[in-house]
Amino acid sequence: MIKKYVFGTPFPTNAVVTEMETAKDKLPFLETDNQGTFNYALSENDIVYGLGEQIRGINKRGWQYVSWNYDNPNHHEDTRSLYGSHNFILIRGDVTFGAFFDYAGKMEFDIGYTRRDLMQIKAAKNDLVVYIITGENEKDIVKQFRKIIGRSYIPPFWAFGYGQSRWGYKTEQDIREVAKRYQAAGIPLDSIYLDIDYMERYKDFTVDTERFPNLKALAEDMKQQGIHLVPIIDAGVKIEKDYDVYEEGVQNNYFCKNAEGGDFVGAVWPGRVHFPDFLQPDARKWFGKKYAVLTEQGIDGFWNDMNEPAIFYTEDRLADTCAEIKKLTSGNMGIQEYFAFTGMVAGLNGNIGDYDKFYHNVDGKMVKHSEVHNLYGMNMTRSAFEALQEICPEKRTLFFSRSSYIGAHRYGGIWQGDNKSWWSHILQSMQQLPALNMAGFLFTGCDTGGFGCDTTEDLMLRWLQYSLFTPLFRNHAADGTREQELYRFNNVAAAGEMVKIRYSLIPYLYSEFLKAALHDEMMFRPLAFDFPEDAEAAQVEDQLFLGNELMIAPIYKQNAQGRYVYLPEEMMLVRMKSYDNYETEILPKGHHYVPVALDELVFFIRNQKAIPFAEPAESTAKTDLSTLRLLGYADASYELYTDNGVSPDPEDSLSVSTL
């Protein structure tokens, strides 16, 4: 059962799409002071799940998290905010219930941080809606919540292929070389991503024709090889005379305004920009239609970036900083002045005060951005999604975004942001998956190999062995870091085999994705969700169920030649060096130490289950379902969901068959 409690005058977020009556009774479980604070006494064994894209474990106890969408490349143990705000939590313990705090501004979740035995949740203002969900069990609670927030975005089938990306592909030749070298290495590939370099001076919906003289021809050539080009679109619009997006935006008041009523100026990749006011339906429509500039050149996938929105600096803060620097750096700088100086400079980027300086036009009323901050990225993706339904009504377009709020899951996926080539970031990605699924985000994954910092061959191999299970499977890296296309490594064969295994698994992954999306279920679940009575399962932070048949337990430690695994039931261990070279072994319920060589994938098939397994194809376009066989327990069958992979509503072409 879901009950809705309204506090103050909430700003409509569009997260919940089901009309619901407001409950008349007192808010259950949580104590509120009616000033935006909600308290809950934690018992020693309570577990708190949720919060979507956040740091730390599957069990969120022991830290203070802040919902404030933030361009934060530091996913550290002491980080409090990342790119998305997903204010859904699920408490499991003495009482088990879900709670969604539907609030567009800043929120704090102190989950046993200040006091181990207290959860304290604070909205900046007491203007929010709280939904309390009770149910039979954790899965049921999530399912009920997912139902009211609407069906998750389902990407085209090809989006399940492997993608190669790098900030730093500067020319058409760079792209062609990636395609060529993947082909030469015999590694399947479905997409190559275009980061900001393809644009003319970082202007959205432009292509630098010196470096990309004919994007349409390039896209066409690539598609011949089964490869989709996926360009980036950033939130900020460059201020440049005669640039149509800029001129139209100014003319129609589609940009966010400053306090004086002028167009607000921030600085991002293009230098000085205006930010489209995505909270205006007309601005959304206008901006969304611009994507046609690229779809007309054969593009059918996009990623939206910098849409927290990221602000490198604002001009007035920069001017103040420079003036202050001048003062501070004259004479013998003491230590206080030195830290003031360097702190001011470091504080330019993403300064929270800058978000008080601009406004949205909401039905003629000016709303301060900071009060609705967390909705910005979601509405950018909505802009694209809704426009593309008109521009390309016959097919699905791939979309994913960096910034999000619950509700954005209906319009696109998200990637997990600018991680690093750190071993711990394999685990961090994995620990977010169930929480993202609870919040509706099914199409997700992390930058395989790590975005920032330098990767190593062994890290990449282990990372592939994890990421090959995630819906979004993209190798992405930052400019200036070590090159990490799979053909760069000595053991390119081992890396290639892992990608091929991904292609063998795609029928299963896609089928389980469809089930999760169509039935409002979680594709990735903590072990405790399926074994609620098993106290040891509740402890497991580094294994997940994937769909109803698999359990994943990747290696995420350098030089490890094995790992511990807990099986809450008998399972079949699969040890795979390539799609056609593998061994299986039945392991009983309990704790196991499992050796895993560096070039070896290990996963588990659940008791009396089997998965469909295909011959790997060069790309998803060549996936041949007639090659499917069952891998797993001998007498098991599998219910396969398929569709044509493109129809906007998958149910129009859905096929369910038993293998």
Add this chain to the structure above:
Amino acid sequence: MIKKYVFGTPFPTNAVVTEMETAKDKLPFLETDNQGTFNYALSENDIVYGLGEQIRGINKRGWQYVSWNYDNPNHHEDTRSLYGSHNFILIRGDVTFGAFFDYAGKMEFDIGYTRRDLMQIKAAKNDLVVYIITGENEKDIVKQFRKIIGRSYIPPFWAFGYGQSRWGYKTEQDIREVAKRYQAAGIPLDSIYLDIDYMERYKDFTVDTERFPNLKALAEDMKQQGIHLVPIIDAGVKIEKDYDVYEEGVQNNYFCKNAEGGDFVGAVWPGRVHFPDFLQPDARKWFGKKYAVLTEQGIDGFWNDMNEPAIFYTEDRLADTCAEIKKLTSGNMGIQEYFAFTGMVAGLNGNIGDYDKFYHNVDGKMVKHSEVHNLYGMNMTRSAFEALQEICPEKRTLFFSRSSYIGAHRYGGIWQGDNKSWWSHILQSMQQLPALNMAGFLFTGCDTGGFGCDTTEDLMLRWLQYSLFTPLFRNHAADGTREQELYRFNNVAAAGEMVKIRYSLIPYLYSEFLKAALHDEMMFRPLAFDFPEDAEAAQVEDQLFLGNELMIAPIYKQNAQGRYVYLPEEMMLVRMKSYDNYETEILPKGHHYVPVALDELVFFIRNQKAIPFAEPAESTAKTDLSTLRLLGYADASYELYTDNGVSPDPEDSLSVSTL
């Protein structure tokens, strides 16, 4: 056997104290180009140990490490340099040998980073000594190496007590409150540390008499309660007219010089400073004698900090930066200019180019600092150690340093630097211990609870359960972070019990420390060192042998209620809530999952062994060896090393008895 190979004209580092002939044969095992590069082909199962204070695992394979002493508060997975340079490695595999690269400048250790199958070691110049050590096994190789670098520093017995520190104790009252509240909580305490706040404007060997009106009386009062005050001394000397240390240093040319022959100026905590030229014997003597200013007030312990040396900025670089900022920030700052601007400011601190700007006077010859950089911190500690032997000849003084080089282990301990309140930093500290022991550093430990960032109660409890085994056991935190004295937490009782258990263990810890120091052995060892034939033991990265009787296997993951442990032999598990409330259980060789409650310490006593265990005392001064009993296997005995805890040479008062 140890053989010495000389390349070029090495700068004498004083790391090795044994006279040795130069070998005439070709360097074994390693291929060199005679230009400072040494290559070694790594087999798949080779393990590389060593490098002392560095990031990543006990097995160092898979990263590139740089020996360049650096004030680096970011101990991240992609960090390349920390505060110390410990160029000893031990390769175990097809061939097993140790190698020490005795070089005072910058060195790189690419251990399977660029290529998984290649180790490449590079000295900036081909002027170094390489020692190659072969032996019966890993322990024997380490012992031989330790013998040639000289006996490790042995601190006074009281240094094994628990210490409380915080950057931010600003007054005498702050110190008295710490003592009072620890006493009120019934938690033993042996030391309170004075961070930079006790000084007058951060001037070495001064005391701010407004905030500390009578340090001598304070020290005396504290000592009455069994508490030692341990002040910090920084490397840089404030430029201030009439400040004696400054005036004398200038007059006698005891400071490092710039290229023009003037005293080099850097900026650190006090603002503009000169750096004592610790490579001059006279400067060392002069600076060392200054410690008497504090010993005369009853101080008998010191920590040396900022001695990489840390340089926040140099004036010319700051001037250049300000000029450049002026240019960059005029007009519409593009993204290139923005990153140039912020990058320049971020690059002021510890800029590697600044270390080319100053010189040491070595027997009248000017030697560029960058060529001998890694020796600076070691010689600062040497300065103090040697002077204090004259000032207080009758007793040991506690010393530890942040920066170090092999050789510094003879003069003092080191702490593991400015870590963070991160769960992963428990493990990081633990993984460094064996490598530090190989390099001679026995008296070491990390900032318990974490220095930077905010701790939580559960993190502190788990951290205590690890740190209570390390020789240096100090709770330390940075100004501005959450207060973490143990009495700040709700479950102060559980934290107090852990400290009391430490005091019960001190007789064992001190005894094993003495054995390790006197016999050139490792106090902390990877499991593989004692079980070289056990392939599973070689994999273990989160358990260590402590002395000859214990194995530690702490919990270092949030919300974990247990962990996996591998036993290479039968052992006795000890599960302890307090020194007098515990259970034991014999576990067979093999893999185990061990539940561990948050307020519970778990450790292992090795097969047929026992340890001495005392009644806990309020401070080490009250430790009563007559309360010792044996904890462990029934028929086991233990060889106890004790001394009077103060005599400069412990062998003068050494007592060995069998319990």
